[in-house]
Every structure is written in C-alpha cells, then in structure tokens.
Amino acid sequence: MDKAAQAELDRINALPTVTLKDKMAIPPQRGAELPHREYRTTMDESTKTMSLAQARLEASRCMDCKKPFCTAACPISMPIPQYLKLLAGGNIEGAVEMIRATSLLPSICSRVCPHEKQCQSSCAMGRTLKDMNKGIHMGETERFCMDYEREHMGGKKVPAMAPSTGKKVAVIGSGPAGFSAAVDLRTLGHDVTIFEAYDLLGGVLRYGIPQFRLPKDIVDYEYSILPKMGIEIKTGVTIGKDITIEQLKKDFDAIFIGNGAAQALKTGVPGEDLKGVYTAEEYLKKGNRGVEIESGKRVIVVGGGNVAMDAARMAFRLGAEDVRVVYRRTLNEMPACKAELREILNEGVVVMELHNPAEFIADENGHVKQAKLDLFQLGEPDEAGRPRPVKIEGQSETIDCETVVLAIGSRVSSEIKDTTPGLDTNRNGTYIVRAEDSCETSVDGVFVGGDAKHGPLTVVMAMKTGRDAAVQIHKALVG
Incomplete structure (x- = not known):
C-alpha cells in the first residue's frame, strides 16, 4: 500500500467508530433487480448497480478483521477490508485504485465471479449473523467502484510500462x-x-x-x-x-x-445429433452474437452448472415459453452458484431434479420432438462428497420439446x-x-x-x- 492510501486510511480511522452492534443492525444492501418476468425477454443487464449511499452503507458493515478471511479466500488476495474502509469513508477514488492494484478485470469479475463461494463465504459478518447471505456483498461493492470509475473518473488508466526488453x-x-x-x-x-x-x-x-x-x-x-x-x-x-x-x-x-x-462435451445418448439439439457453447455463442438460431417454444437444458443456468435464461430471450433444466441430482447438489439458481427460478425455469436423458426422439423431419428421461435417486457419496445419482431401473418419463441444450462440460x-x-x-x-x-x-x-x-x-x-x-x-x- 502506498503512503497516500495509508494516509487516507489513517484519516478514516480517526472518524467516529461505528460499533459492532450498529454494524450488525444495518441490513445488507443490494442493487435493484428488474421485474423478473419482464426482463427475461430482454438482453439488458438484469440487476442495477448500487447507489452511492447503498455502497457506502454496505461497506460500513465490514468488521475490519485483523486477519481477514475474505482476502484469504480470494484467489488474487484482494485487500477487501482496506478498500471497503476507503469506500465507506467516501474516498471512492482510493478504493478504485486499491482494487485496480490487485485485479486487471474488476468490472468483469465483480459481475460474474462466484463471490458466495469465495470471499463472501468467509465473511466474518456473515458468520456472526449465522447467515452467509448476510455477509458483505463484495461483488456489488466492487461493481459500484468500477462503474464509478467508468462514469465519473475518466475511465480506466493505461498502466506504466517498463523500458523495452527487446523480447x-x-x-x-x-x-x-x-x-x-x-x-x-x-x-x-x-x-x-x-x-x-x-x-x-x-x-x-x-x-x-x-x-x-x-x-x-x-x-x-x-x-x-x-x-x-x-x-x-x-x-x-x-x-x-x-x-x-x-x-x-x-x-x-x-x-x-x-x-x-x-470444445463442448456431449452426452453420448441416442439422438443427440438431431436437429434442434445444441451444445451450450454453440447456443450461447449464437445468442450472444445475435446470430439467428432455431430455438423452439419448449426448451430442455441438460446440466446443473452456471453454463446451464445461462443457457436456460438465454432460452427465454430467444423466444421460449417453457424452459426446463434436467439434472440428475437435486438442487442441493447443483454446482451452479446460488445466485444464478435464484435467477432461473425467479424467471420461471422449471428444474427437473433426479432426471437424466436416455434418448432424444425425432419427428418425421429429423428434428427433436421429445426427450426420454431416466429417473434417478441419490446413493452413497462419491469422492467429492456428493451423493451419487443412481438410476432407477425401469422408470422413465418422456416430455415434449423442440430444442435441447447440452451443458455438461467442456474440454x-x-x-x-x-x-x-x-x-x-x-x-x-x-x-x-x-x-x-x-x-x-x-x-x-x-x-x-x-x-x-x-x-x-x-x-x-x-x-x-x-x-x-x-x-x-x-x-x-x-x-
């Protein structure tokens, strides 16, 4: 930390102290969300950035731990309590500079990184309140700082470069x-x-x-x-x-x-090469680029990770009326972030737990019209500690669909x-x-x-x- 940043932290430290009891009484702050059923038809960002008052209030909830677990849980060791203290004290420019000193892509990471599994999962405030959802919303405070940089500070600065090495x-x-x-x-x-x-x-x-x-x-x-x-x-x-x-x-x-x-992985089940069956990589890429894609009114997404969540939400924006996520375990075992899972449920996606494709069935034109799904139950834990999905022999279900998106991983x-x-x-x-x-x-x-x-x-x-x-x-x- 440079002398100027340290001096600013010293100034803020001299301000009247907010007690732990006061901090615990402040409700967690979040940016506004658009009405779910309305924004599921638009490609606009579905959440708003915090206001200045919200950001400073959220930052003021930080307990300023001597050994910050949040920084230890961050893959790049962001000095989270220090920038939150600057933000809470009104020195937004100082907070921005501190974030930029650690991260090269903070405007992006603040929006897409799984904070609930990293820094926020170790927040002392969340532990104190016995609810990690009530920990400091570090992704939202970081997003506020970077949006403030873009809108009020003249934008991102070009870093200083060393003399040429000739390499x-x-x-x-x-x-x-x-x-x-x-x-x-x-x-x-x-x-x-x-x-x-x-x-x-x-x-x-x-x-x-x-x-x-x-x-x-x-x-x-x-x-x-x-x-x-x-x-x-x-x-x-x-x-x-x-x-x-x-x-x-x-x-x-x-x-x-x-x-x-x-390179997207496939399931290997019969019918995955039919018309209307896409990999998530292809489906999202075309959707993001605005390339025309034949996506029907009834869409099935296979998988339980964040990519599956993105594909399910994209399906509504490409005209779907009924979207179902097929997953062979339950919601509790889904690897997707809880925030992403909350988004798909709010938008009306139906999660079919304990199901997995056995076959995709074609119409007379070679286009997928149905998916035959095997039923599963949870068995003994695997090496990662998650219960294994065990197929229930002789039990299956067939549902109608015009589009299938495979979101089962990549290589x-x-x-x-x-x-x-x-x-x-x-x-x-x-x-x-x-x-x-x-x-x-x-x-x-x-x-x-x-x-x-x-x-x-x-x-x-x-x-x-x-x-x-x-x-x-x-x-x-x-x-």
Whole structure:
C-alpha cells in the first residue's frame, strides 16, 4: 500500500467508530433487480448497480478483521477490508485504485465471479449473523467502484510500462488468461502480440457469458487499454490451423497458450445429433452474437452448472415459453452458484431434479420432438462428497420439446496439440506443466494459463494463472 492510501486510511480511522452492534443492525444492501418476468425477454443487464449511499452503507458493515478471511479466500488476495474502509469513508477514488492494484478485470469479475463461494463465504459478518447471505456483498461493492470509475473518473488508466526488453511474446487467446498475461508482459517491457480465433476479443467473456449477465460494453471497456499499450492484435487466426506453434517460435521468444476449454462435451445418448439439439457453447455463442438460431417454444437444458443456468435464461430471450433444466441430482447438489439458481427460478425455469436423458426422439423431419428421461435417486457419496445419482431401473418419463441444450462440460480443443511435436496434454486436453506451480509446458518456451491449464474454472482463476505465467515468462526471458 502506498503512503497516500495509508494516509487516507489513517484519516478514516480517526472518524467516529461505528460499533459492532450498529454494524450488525444495518441490513445488507443490494442493487435493484428488474421485474423478473419482464426482463427475461430482454438482453439488458438484469440487476442495477448500487447507489452511492447503498455502497457506502454496505461497506460500513465490514468488521475490519485483523486477519481477514475474505482476502484469504480470494484467489488474487484482494485487500477487501482496506478498500471497503476507503469506500465507506467516501474516498471512492482510493478504493478504485486499491482494487485496480490487485485485479486487471474488476468490472468483469465483480459481475460474474462466484463471490458466495469465495470471499463472501468467509465473511466474518456473515458468520456472526449465522447467515452467509448476510455477509458483505463484495461483488456489488466492487461493481459500484468500477462503474464509478467508468462514469465519473475518466475511465480506466493505461498502466506504466517498463523500458523495452527487446523480447517478443505471442499470446494465444484473448480470454481472461490471455488478456492478463498480455497486459502484465507488456507492463514488464516485452513486445506482445495477441492471436485470437474470433473476429472480436474477449473469448468466453464475449461469447460464453450472456449479455444480460455481462454487458459487452463492459468487456470493451476493460479491453480498450490493449491497443493503447501498444499490444498488437491479430484476430481471425486459429493457432494449429492457420499457423503452428513451431512457426510462431521462429518469430517470438516465448509463447503463452490461453485458448480456453471451448470444445463442448456431449452426452453420448441416442439422438443427440438431431436437429434442434445444441451444445451450450454453440447456443450461447449464437445468442450472444445475435446470430439467428432455431430455438423452439419448449426448451430442455441438460446440466446443473452456471453454463446451464445461462443457457436456460438465454432460452427465454430467444423466444421460449417453457424452459426446463434436467439434472440428475437435486438442487442441493447443483454446482451452479446460488445466485444464478435464484435467477432461473425467479424467471420461471422449471428444474427437473433426479432426471437424466436416455434418448432424444425425432419427428418425421429429423428434428427433436421429445426427450426420454431416466429417473434417478441419490446413493452413497462419491469422492467429492456428493451423493451419487443412481438410476432407477425401469422408470422413465418422456416430455415434449423442440430444442435441447447440452451443458455438461467442456474440454480444450486439440488443434494446438495435434500440430506441436512434444506438447503433452492430459485426458481432458489441458496442457501438462513441468511442476505444480509451473506454467511452462513440455515444450521449451511455451507456457499456459487459464482453462487450458486447469480446466473450466472461474474468470478470476484464469486471470490469476495468466498473471502467474507472465511472471514466469519474464524470468525466463530476462532472468
């Protein structure tokens, strides 16, 4: 923390103390929500940012722990109590600067990261009140600060850059891992070129997360600094098809792979190749880009993660009247964030617990018309502690549908591995690294981060591994 920030914290510390009893009496603050059944037909963001009064009041609830569990639970160790104290004291600019000193994508992370499973799950206020939902809403306070920066502080500042090292680094993919690696490497003085397969930057942030959860002008806002930093951008280039790693190595001193896990998995059940059956990756990508997609009035989404929640909400916005999520366990075991689950239920999505597809049935034109679903019950816990779904023999149910969306996971595509001798991968396509804390692959000078390293996780984890890789690349290039 710099001297100015410390001085401001000292000033705020001198203000009259709000007692713990007073803090516990303040109700949790949240941004307004639009009427659920109305906004399920619009792509507009479904929640509003807190007001200034709400944000300061929410920040004032922080107990300012000497050993903040929230910071320890944050993958990037955000100094949460410190920025909340600045915010509560009215120094919004100081809070913004403190957030920016830790996170490269706070406008995005504040909207899409699972705070209830990370920082908020460890909040001392939530523990004191014996309800973690009443912990500090850290995602909302962070979102307020970053929206304030965009609207009242002149926007995001370009970071200072070290003198040129003369080294060149290629970054493959422009999702959160690629973005973070590129920014940090350029800050350290290296020349950086980003290679992106699509026509616009952002990866999963642009094409995987729906507009109503992450507006694309927010993505554009965070990404606007790349050309200002002198980072070269080449879109419409797929590494492994248009150019290989071996060819890149002739022009670059190091390579970072951050191409994500964009290859959707399928169920393997009969009929999944029928017309009207989509992977969630295809369904969301077309919906986000405004590409016409034949989505019927009755939609089934298979899966229980956040991607399934996004697909279910997208279905209403593409014209569905009846949307059902099919999941082989119960709501209690769903891996989706509780906030996302609350959203789909508020919008009218029906969750069919303890069901799983056995077959998709076609009409005379080869288009899906029904789904046959096996019934399940919960059995003994698996290695992760969740009860195993056990099929009930001889019991099934058939329901009508015009569209099926498969949201059962994804893996890293194989183009890069298939065209790079000596590049080792795991069974799920992720790249094998030389040690647990290493980002270097089995090929010298080729590093990896994000979902391509650890499989599909969160935006903040992808950002963290991109930054970790940038440090290791820098050390490899300049010592």
